[in-house]
Amino acid sequence: NAGVMQNPRHLVRRRGQEARLRCSPMKGHSHVYWYRQLPEEGLKFMVYLQKENIIDESGMPKERFSAEFPKEGPSILRIQQVVRGDSAAYFCASSPNRAGSGGLNTEAFFGQGTRLTVV
Amino acid sequence: DQQVKQNSPSLSVQEGRISILNCDYTNSMFDYFLWYKKYPAEGPTFLISISSIKDKNEDGRFTVFLNKSAKHLSLHIVPSQPGDSAVYFCAARESGTYKYIFGTGTRLKVLA
Numbered sequence: 001n002a003g004v005m006q007n008p009r010h011l012v013r014r015r016g017q018e019a020r021l022r023c024s025p026m027k028g029h030s031h032v033y034w035y036r037q038l039p040e041e042g043l044k045f046m047v048y049l050q051k052e053n054i055i056d057e058s059g060m061p062k063e064r065f066s067a068e069f070p071k072e073g074p075s076i077l078r079i080q081q082v083v084r085g086d087s088a089a090y091f092c093a094s095s096p097n098r099a100g101s102g103g104l105n106t107e108a109f110f111g112q113g114t115r116l117t118v119v
Numbered sequence: 120d121q122q123v124k125q126n127s128p129s130l131s132v133q134e135g136r137i138s139i140l141n142c143d144y145t146n147s148m149f150d151y152f153l154w155y156k157k158y159p160a161e162g163p164t165f166l167i168s169i170s171s172i173k174d175k176n177e178d179g180r181f182t183v184f185l186n187k188s189a190k191h192l193s194l195h196i197v198p199s200q201p202g203d204s205a206v207y208f209c210a211a212r213e214s215g216t217y218k219y220i221f222g223t224g225t226r227l228k229v230l231a
Contacts, residue, residue: 004162033218042125042208042223043163056218091162093219107153108219110162 002027004111005074006092012117013082021077021114025094032075033093033108034067043091049075082118089113122146123211125222133230138196140225142209145190149211153219154183154194157206166207167194199229 005024013019025032030051035043045059049069060067064082069075079086093108124143132138140154150171155163169176169183169192176183182195196203209222 006162031217035221043210043221045218045220048217056216059218093162107165107168109165110155112160112162115160 004029004092004094004109006090006111006114008114009112010115010117012119014119015083016081019079019082019086019116019118021079021090021092021116023075023077023092023094023111025075025092026096026109029094029096029109031095032069033095034075034077035091035093037089037091037113039088046077079116082116084118087116087118089115121223122149123209123220123222125207125209125225127225128223129226129228131228131230132199134201135198138194138199138203138227138229140194140196140207140209140227142192142194142222143190144192144211146211146213146220147190148213148215149220150214151212152183152185152192153210153212154181155208155210155221156203157208157224163208196227199227201229201231203227204229 007022032049034046037043047060047067048056064080066078091110091113093110095108122145153168154166156166157163167178167181167183169185174185185192206224206226208224210219212219
């Protein structure tokens with residue numbers, strides 16, 4: 001059972017370009033989370049998605065950032081018109097059930113991350 | 120507003136001794152707590168968790184203690200090994216929500 005797969009591992013973009021980060025959750029997981037880690041900081045929640053639905057995007061910047069998790073295919077985190085401050089490691093995680101729904105507590109499993117560098 | 124705090128950015132421990140990593144939280148609605156370990160250039164890996172209905176959970180060398188009244192949890196590693204050297208993140212989840220809130224991490228160095 002493959003883990004959470006993120007690609008690319010490293011991405012370099014010039015200011016003003018678009019960055020697309022992909023995440024394939026673990027088999028059987030239908031819940032995806034995106035986190036951002038700035039240098040020397042912790043993991044900041046960005047967005048939580050289920051298939052075809054954004055459940056919580058309270059951590060997403062209001063502009064330039066968007067996320068989707070289509071019925072088929074990976075989850076995509078898209079950053080338009082990147083700026084230097086977007087340089088960070090972006091981690092995707094998945095879990096097998098809806099946390100807090102009354103089901104079993106469960107951990108989220110993380111991918112290896114995509115390191116975005118904006119030059 | 121940092122709801123989950125790890126006030127010690129780093130910790131050094133001799134091999135074989137106990138490592139104690141601390142975490143404080145402010146949100147009384149958190150009901151599930153987790154510890155993750157992270158090596159450089161890798162994603163966090165789950166270590167151990169605890170529900171708010173418990174005050175202790177043990178898994179091999181790792182034990183997590185939860186003090187709800189103090190809003191404090193700690194991770195004990197006994198005995199510490201050089202391979203335990205990593206950044207440790209504490210995380211918490213609010214009841215009825217879906218997001219895990221992480222602390223800023225503590226870098227543990229186990230000296231051989």
